[in-house]
Amino acid sequence: MAEEFKMSLIQNEVVGVIVARFQVPALHEGHRYILDYVLERHKTTLVILGCSPIMTDRNPLSFEMRRQMIESVYPQKIAIVSSDSIPSSYEERSRRIDEVIRNTFSNRTAIIYGSRDSFVHTYQGVFETHEVPTIFSGSATKIREKVDVIDSTDFRSGVIYANLHRKRSGYPTVDVAVLDSTFQQILLVGKKDEEGKLRFPGVFFDPELDDSYESAGVRCIAKEIPGITTTSLQLLQSLKLDDWRFRKTHDRVVTILLQTRYLGGLPLPGRGVNQVTWVNLNNLEKVLVDCHKPLALIIKK
Structure with missing residues (x-):
């Protein structure tokens, strides 16, 4: 059959x-x-x-x-x-x-x-x-x-x-603006090989570790400025950045800028960070690495 x-x-x-x-x-x-x-x-x-x-x-x-x-x-x-x-x-x-x-x-x-x-x-x-x-x-x-x-x-x-x-990719990152109670000072971090310039604390979004951009922001603070406490994070804006690591590639970084208010604790440098310092918002653009300068304009709105 x-x-x-x-x-x-x-x-x-x-x-x-x-x-x-x-x-x-x-x-x-x-x-x-x-x-x-x-x-x-x-x-x-x-x-x-x-x-x-x-x-x-x-x-x-x-x-x-x-x-x-x-x-x-x-x-x-x-x-x-x-x-x-x-x-x-x-x-x-x-x-x-x-x-x-x-x-x-x-x-x-x-x-x-x-x-x-x-x-x-x-x-x-x-x-x-x-x-x-x-x-x-x-x-x-x-x-x-x-x-x-x-x-x-x-x-x-x-x-x-x-x-x-492959298709061009946009890599999501999360940067965090930690402001003082007067909203006149901001915590920035410094890393090696950036000629003394500062940047917003930030991390790449990791789908294995993060459930949301806000949870990535919490992880970012715990990693780069451990020991401080802050209010809950608020999403301000997303923005494509001219990150030097992707400058000659087809890919780009798109960052999600979050804002929070400092409550207490000693701001000490965490993993991958050499320094943590308070900066007056009036001087923000002068001290930032080039790719983070567009974020200063968002904070000052």
Whole structure:
């Protein structure tokens, strides 16, 4: 019966469809098994590669990289297209997959194949689905995590390519204005190699440590001016800064300026800080590093 079913599919030219991500450096045993399984049963095989709008640790490879990887093993045997959006609902995702199939092979019926934990179990579209036996118990995530540095021109070229072709990023930072009770004095910090200039205490927003920009501000004060107490933090304004660390790159820093009032405690320098000092607001722009001077204008409003 299984052989008759296989021959029936081939004779009727039903399209075999695989919806997958294939976010690995090389096709693993499970990938090859499902591709071979579908190729044996269909004259026409369609692979729909899900594509993320941005490169992430979960989706580091572009559509073109994955297309080339598949075609290097299965040359001229598989039609490969992308589904470049990730809808929030199973219903919408299923509708878009149906649309891709129809746009690629109009007036053809299809069967969508997948393994135990695949898209076929959440699919709500019009085409038939078929579960393929799972023979690979590994994890693509673990495969990616094991990728290590390789001393080769190809590896270095790949790293350069990935960085040159990723979307430009805005790195969020949090800077804190700690004012005295008269709102005439402000606490600034000094760091090494800044020629005696001062800056607002600040940190990069860290999604592993911070639940909000305000919590990042609390962490900032505890890190750079430990021992003082302040009122709750208020968000004043966000602003793109000309940070020297990103000056010759495609990326930029966007800072969120918070304000708080000093209540008490001895302002001593914390980690990464050489000095902490009170500065009169009238002298603020004179003592600041260049990239923080725009923040002085916000404080003085």
